[in-house]
Amino acid sequence: MELNETQIQLVAKTVEKIEAEISKQMVGQKELIRQVLICILAGGNALLEGVPGLGKTRLVNTIGKVMGLKFSRIQFTPDLMPADVIGTNIIIKNDQEGGMFKFQPGPIFSNIVLADEINRATPKTQSAMLQAMQEKTVTVANTTYQLPKPFFVLATQNPIEMEGTYPLPEAQLDRFLFKLYVPFPTLEELADIVTMTTGNTQTELHEVTNSEELLKIMEISKEIPVAKPVLEYALKLILATHPETEYAHEITKKFIRYGSSPRGAQAIISTAKIRALLEGRYNVAFEDIRYTAYPALRHRIFLNFEGLSEGLTTDEIITELIKDLDKQNKI
């Protein structure tokens, strides 16, 4: 791909514009917005976790509008079937030819798919999302359909009300580039939210970019160089999550059952590149790795019984691992 200076310098500006536009509709949540954007620009899917009413759906909706992308929302329930997500062949009656099957695309055929409360669907339906999330295609009755580009799944799940839910299996979790926690707003933010949503003021959102521009940004971001020590840092962090490797920290050996898959490393590097670009740099820094490590690894590390019983979180483990790595690298 032929790049030029203007294109590269345009990326940061475009993202800034997107963020500014989203901020019109979203109060606070700046870090979340940035992380979601990073995830989208890296071409990945995000899992948003937070209690109801924090604006998850609103965020995804706004992003879709601002980016000029086709947006669809699927509310996952236990009786939701895979065909309800990806679509199905239906018989269409024709006067001349009689009845015939025609593929009726499901809501997944969008640029941005909001899989709301994904953990409420049965594993069968959840797994229907697997191919779409990873390969950006769906197969129905021996026919594979390409999903529109760009394609992102932004799934949400509720950490409470676990009764009657089906926790996402490890394989499916691994398909999400980021797992993001949606924080509760502060007092000021809450006040703004209430004011904004209970009044008559209507905020008009503008389309800041389009799918073509987004694809270009995604291409540009891949050109960002990563220095060898920085890459090693990221890879060592991944290896440090595996209790059986020589890089394993004491805490890893004690509390981790399974470490991150190589997809974790890919997630860290690809998102770190975007983050560097957004920070106005043409190189990935250690701090980019540290920044992206949490959302990229927190759902890829599985605690053992001891870890769970100690009440540890994967974020705490990641913090320890980063500290240890920084110490080793004298950063």
Next chain:
Amino acid sequence: MNVKEILKALKPLKNKMHLNNVLICVFVSISTAGAITTAMSYLSLAMPIPYLTKWIFLIYTACMVLGILISAFLRPRNQTLIRTADALGLKERLITAWELQKEETIIAQLQRQDTLMKVLEIDLKSLYPIKFPKKLAMAIAVFLVFTTISFFIPTPAKGNASQIEKLQDTIDKQLEEIEKATENIKASSQLKEAELQKIIDETERLTKELKKARTEEDALKALYRVENELEKLDLNKQLNKLEEAFKQFDITNELGKAIENESITDIKQAIEKLMQQMEQDQISPEELAEMLKQAAEQIENEEFAEQLQKITEQLENISEKLQASGEQLIQNSMEMLESSLQNLENLLTEMMVAQKNSNINQALGQLYQTMQQAKSKISQVNSSLSTNTQGGLKNTQKGLNGQNGQISQGSNDVQNSAGNQNNNQSGRDSQSNNNTQSSDSGQKTSESQSSSQDQNSSSQQGNGGGGAGEGTTNKDSGYTGMEKSGGGREAGQGYEEEYEQIYIPDHLGGDTDPSYVSGQKQDGGTSSYNQAENVPVQKGTILPYNEVLQHYSNEASLYIQKADIPAAMKDIVRQYFESLE
């Protein structure tokens, strides 16, 4: 736009990093010096380490200099510089630029531009702090404190170390004097090349040996050895020895006197007289040969000794011929005898003339004086180290000097008399005749001493023989000071002092608790006597003289180092073995 420009912009930071490295390196080297010197200072408590303070100073200086030198090469490498700069806020821009330095893609160029911009934007030099190595500074302080403490802990090893220091100082000082004297000889004297070379060789050898010397014994041995070697060049001494050898026999007594008078005429007359006596058959050639042989053995100068040996051989040949023929002196033999005596006369005349014409005596005189001074100073080092030994040394020196009828003034007199060649000679004589002198002047005293305390006999002999009236009274040894010294002045009169005991009497049961053997003396009992005409010596128990001499010499040397005996007595022992060697 390339990486070199970026590195150039980083130069101030690089210099500051280098400065930091220098600081750390110097502190590391000083703390290393601190560790070494602390170890040394505590080691010095157990074993003598001479010049410890100097060594400590030297180690600190050397380590500091070494640290500074090494730090000159500790200029930070580019990789280190890059890593440090990145850590100071460049956010891995530099390392990325470094890796992409050969790439010319747009992103690489943009990255380099961005990096340079940031490098120029951020004042990295001010962000990089000069880290004062606190831990190292504390370590140095601790080492210094421990080293200082060790200086206040008194141990015998420290005493020994100071002894060695004093000895080394004295040796060095005396070496300078000897070198000066040698230089003077080289510059001023008109010696033969061989003589000058010999002197130079010997002084060089002496310098080497003295530098190697670790004990007083080694140093003095070296001095004696060289002195003996130089004596061979001294014709005056050679003639003196010949004179003494001739004086021992009646028949050559006149010849000895002629040498003493330094008169060539007298020598001629003495030779003529000898010839007459031989003609009259009063002296046989064999007798004369024997005397000359003994005289030849006294001469150390190889050239003259060889000539004298030849004359001796000639006389022995004549004697053999006469015995073989069984006749009286025949004409032929007489001629040969005349020729031999003529040779003797020529030799003595030659020696006399050579001695008068030679400048070597003058040249050696200066060197002797310096060497005597060196010996005296080195001996003083040992004597001044122990206060117990000091008293004994003074007394003995007094006694020894007093034998020449001089008032002894302690060890300084030894030095003064040593400076004079003739005095030195007489000093030696007095030492060798010590017993005789004592018996003349202090016989009575000697007897009383031996009956009461054998160990003090030498000391008392010295007092008696000295005749200086400074006789000391040692109450500890059982003397009351009533004995009269040789000079007629009562020993201890007016000078009665409490001296520290030099020798501790070792009586069974001590002074206050005498021991007795029970029983009664009777005439009974048997005893047997065996008359042994020859000592039964087994084969292999007798060893040649030259094989045992070195062993005996070494044993004696070791013993006088350990034993608490006065330095002058040590000199006697040394001289004895030197003369044997």
